Amino acid sequence: MTGNSFRKALLSQDGLSGLMFMAAAGGFAYLAQDLSLGTALRMGAGYFPLVLSGLLALIGLAILLRALASEAIAPSAIAWRGLLLVVASVLVFGLGLGRLGLGPCVGIATILSAMASGQVGWRAAIALAAGLVLFTWAVFILGLGLPIPMLGSWLS
């Protein structure tokens, strides 16, 4: 096998999957080191995770080896813009719902994710944001009475 095709196989869907599973197994096993192992009678907290990590590493290795032996399918390109903007708008909620409040969070997140497609204009995005702020306020605060402030501690 030439170096080039080896690299291609390694970076194929299956090759990367194998690597991912092995990395995950390694990560869990590393973190499980600090946990008690126990005995078969009294299994500790680390017993089951270590067994599973071992199995996962083996299967990951098998997937990797099989990938090296078969035809490589490279993963398609990553849609960075969509990924970053959509995840950012979820992060706005995770970090800001208490501090900014529901209104600003919904507004910012809507505009961020509306920008993700690259096909929605500013005006439409703002109109959508305004509509969603109103709707979520009516449903979650007025209707369901969730204990989320409309304006959070930073703004009131």
Add this chain to the structure above:
Amino acid sequence: MDLFSNLALGLSTSLSVTNLFYCFIGALFGTLIGVLPGLGPVATIAMLLPITFGLEPVSALIMLAGIYYGAQYGGSTTAILINLPGESTSVVTAIDGYQMARKGRAGTALATAALGSFFAGTVTTLFIALFAPPLANLALQFGPPEYFALMVLGLIASITLASGSLLKALAMIILGLLLGLVGRDVYTTEARFTFGLENLSDGLQFVALAMGIYGIGEIVRNLENPEQRSVGVAKVGSLMLSREDFRRIAAPVLRGTGLGSLLGILPGGGALLSSFASYAVEKKFAKNPKEFGQGAIEGVAGPESANNAGAQSSFIPMLTLGIPSNPVMALMVGALIVHGITPGPAFINEKPDLFWGLIASMWVGNLMLVILNLPLIGIWVRLLTVPYNYLFPAIVVFSAIGVFSVNNAGADVLVMAGMGVFGYLLYKLNCEPAPLLLGFILGPMLEENLRRSMLLFRGDATQFLTRPLTASLLAIAVVSLLVVLLPGMSRKREVVFKE
């Protein structure tokens, strides 16, 4: 006959105009809230529970039954329309239901879910009325070793959830099991994989995981490719089932109902398994298993019926033994206690009107749901005609609020964001997420019951094989594993050619 006089008593209680009204309101609100992404049945019931405190006990129960079925159906609706399972059981519905929606058959999928659920609900109501007390004792035959064996069987069945590579499905199950272990260990209270965060000590929220991997992952994936964005929107298609559809769903609905009503009796997670089990069974029975994962109507009909039957028969241990078998039942017990009723072995004899009223109201709730939802399907499906560029920001916003509301914790939303990235990565690497979710759900139960069994056996593992029920379940598991593995090996899996 006893059964009929009992059911008549129940129906006479539940069919008053006031109670029908409460049932309708419950089903309506349950559906409307349950259909918001991120708000599953547990969250919906918890939110609406206080409303019922002021009502008469019978009315309150009937309204709760309406809310429950409504919320559950709402969860299936989002699973089918936008690939967002609101609770663990609709993970399975999302697999083929969403594919049907992408092919313009959302209406048919929703109608299938509604009709299958109604049929399953009706049969299971009769089943409960006839056999509740003896079945309750069956539930007690299942101790920790039996649950362990059942979970092993469930995990093996879950391999069939994937239509691609077998090895990858196995790896995903194990990764799911590991993710399920995050949190404080039940036996030693050690914090596992929490990075010292108190928020993670109860484990990762299922809703956050599912919303991230399915919801966010799916949105980013749709954004990749503008032409594909309008899939499912292109044509709404017929809302009703054709004669051919009815022919195809009849057997899956029947099998799903049977599986669900039996597994639902087991308080330690049986109902959870029912929709997965039904999917596995249908895939094995299907003439064309390759269609599964691509929008097979059987893959919606079976699991949805099993799901509803299981939801219903999980009332059996609660009503006859006082054991709430899942978070929803625990909320129901809470509501009953508020009304001065403690469910338990004496419930049937002490409060026959309530017992039979509740059973009858299950059926009335199911009926209400069909009446309410068949017309609503038109509206839900029309939602899909909203251009995707405007629809998905709303999905993001609702999912985030929904995930937050479960524990009022921002950390859960951060988990959702992380899982969104992970879900997209899985898509890039062509790893199907459904087995991971099943592993996640079953992982804690598998480990807990294994360790509990070992403690109860005082370390003697051979007892797994000397208990007849455990041994037979494990034997079935081994046989299933062979059945799953063998054709896969010989056929060399035509995975590679899947797009």
Add this chain to the structure above:
Amino acid sequence: MVFKTIAAACLSLALGAPALAQPAYPSKPVTIVVPFTAGGTADIIARLAAEHLHKKLGQPFVVENIGGGGGVSGVEKVVKSAPDGYTLVLASTSNLAVHPTLYGAKFPYQTLRDLKPITQVSVVPNVLVINPSKIPARTVPDLITYLKANPDKVSFGSAGVGTTQHLAGELFMQRTGVKMVHIPYRGSSAMLPDLLSGSVELAFDNVPLLLPQVKSGKLLALAVATPEREAFDKDMPTVAEFVPGFEATAWHGFLAPAATPDAVVEKLSTEIQAFMKAPETVKKMQELGMTPISTTPAQFTDLIKSMTVQWKEVIEKGNIKPQ
């Protein structure tokens, strides 16, 4: 006219009602954090009390359920919030007298350093039950004899490590010198089927859960773990009658962040105590299987102190610590 009034009302609401003088407490809605998901007993108490406080004090009391970490997340949030009387917590024995010891140095709060007790509201009695088909004993002394003759043969189930149900069993073993194997579950209702089927033979658990099973004869209640006999069955002895000083109950109470003004705490304590004494509340609480209690902040502080000491000893002696 009407619109003007409404507009003015909205405006003053929006501006947080900037009154001329410092307004009397409470001048805005108060949050009661319940560190468990909705629908449980603590949640029900909180909602009943919130309704009463709203009526009496004129401001809404909003119940906020923050589940997670066995209640740790919810309590932690209150500990970290402003000590102005607008954030309260309704917490239980485990939160207040067990977790800080059990989870050791890195735990996010110390109860009496970070919180100010307002009043205790309930006692949830634990009952010692056995599966009568598995254990021949019918009284507590018989049980002790049986357990001594069969060390490590009996398994006792509990709602989880560090719950009063678990610690009650540990305390029982330590005080009587018997040996049993502890089997923890995720909550009492997960344990109940195994207790009914006899996989585990013995448990201490809450009255509301067990009473129906005891009535039907599937389980046998030997004694109650409160200091005095309880109203639900005056014929049932206490464990303390055979094992002197034995007490292992769960209770709930209201607390506020430590620096909350005493005047506010007193005011809340008086109102909540009055509510707990009302006949309707007593009836409702008994239906829920709890004994309503009302104590002063000082009495509640003493209870937390003494129980923290008792459970600390049990935890250390039983070596129940995360490794």
